Amino acid sequence: MDSPVAVVTGAASGIGEACARALAAAGHQVVLADRRFEDAQRVAVDIGGRAIAVDVAEEASVAAAAQAVMDAFGRVDILVNSAGVLQRTLPPGQLTMKEWDFVVRVDLRGTYLCCAEFGQRMAAGGGGAIVNIASVAGMRSGPLHAYGPAKAGVISLSECLAAEWGPSGVRVNTVSPGFTATPALSKGLDTHTLEEEHLKAATVLNRLVRADEIAAAVVFLASPAASAITGINLPVDCGYLVATPWASYGGLRRS
Template identity: 40%
Template sequence: MADPRICVVIGATSGIGRAIALKFASEGNVIIVSGRNEERGAATVKACAQLGGQAHFIACDLADAATIQQLASTVFKRFGPTGALVNSGGILQSGGRVLDQPLDQDSDLWNVNYRGTFIACQEFGKQMRDARRGAILNIGSLASFAPLSLPSYTPGKQAILGLTQILAAELGPFGVRVNAVAPGYTMSDGLKAKIAAGEREPEAIKATTALRAFVEPEQVAEAASFLCSDKAASITGVTLPVDAGWLVQAPYAAYLQGNPIHE
């Protein structure tokens, strides 16, 4: 029997990253749970173990390049080359305008969301290149495809789409695949809290999707599992929307308003 695959999930202490870590654990992989919060990380490790997977927590802060580099070094020394890397860490942004964007917030978003992902891809990508195998999965967004009113978050997620494509071309000759998923409105703890506080209207959100539904973290995890598996052996350089059809519903509904269908 082949040795279990080493899967590093950065941002695995909550939300989509946690769901991906649990999915990988259920498949018998060794999971490196990484993030800033050690308490939540320990909870994810415990949940992975209950599903039959080996799991270990190693702290990492995407705003600190040295901790990302240390994570990659520690994983390699303790476990060997990484088989799959998932870059799920990041920070969100509320709606705003480019002309009003505070520069310090812009720097924070780019340092964590894009630069953190970039450095992780560098460090683990080198391991995979040398091992001539592996899969990288980045977390994009609907903002990777659409001009959402998030002045720093949107350009950062569009940059991750480009980074994914560039890396796929660079690492493909070494047998390493690089893809991304672009989640839609995902029923995370954060979104649940905003709905409970009356800050989001769930029916209005669902109406913006073709399936009239939210995305569940576990559904994103299913897509992540597929793209990192041998079942997707010929797929690289793609950013797969997991959005309940938001990207098709938005232009369809906008066009229909001015050009209604007459029965």
């Protein structure tokens, strides 16, 4: 049997690229789907994969991408939804509906469209694994009034689809990264929207997450080793979620 076919959205950089590289290293046939086709193609050449252009927020684009994968490989075994955008930390009076709609359209609608197109093909084929990338921002309060709710929606969506397609052998799980060292995060640091020392101090491990650490969790959840796992949300956050409540008690006890 040929090696499994894995589709990764947002694979041109950051977490998506790390997932594509890790899946290729694990022996999968990897399709790198991204709106930035040339950047995705660069990574694809490096790992022996195939790049396709897709705008995850556009229904016709996602449908065409799914059909292209089926035409090329005859099946899809794994889908990793990593395509997403961040937002500025603006109060509601300054966060325009144009920006709000854009974030939710890509992060939540885009995840749903990709799940719907690829997931139904997996279900018809008798099985598969979907891993959606959400965020710890979807699990806690923060000044991200579009991004946070969109990522919370991704977590809920994954649970719904896990129940929908489980009887057909399709597993659907979520990975929620903490603050991860990616080009997108670097922009926030460069503009001082985020401060690296504050981000590190808010974790028990006192560091940022690496993209390859997110990818390792994704590869595990997509693998036969996780064959009994579906409908979960796995935070990979260097202990951000357990660290933040300690602020009420004066902060963590650093050695």
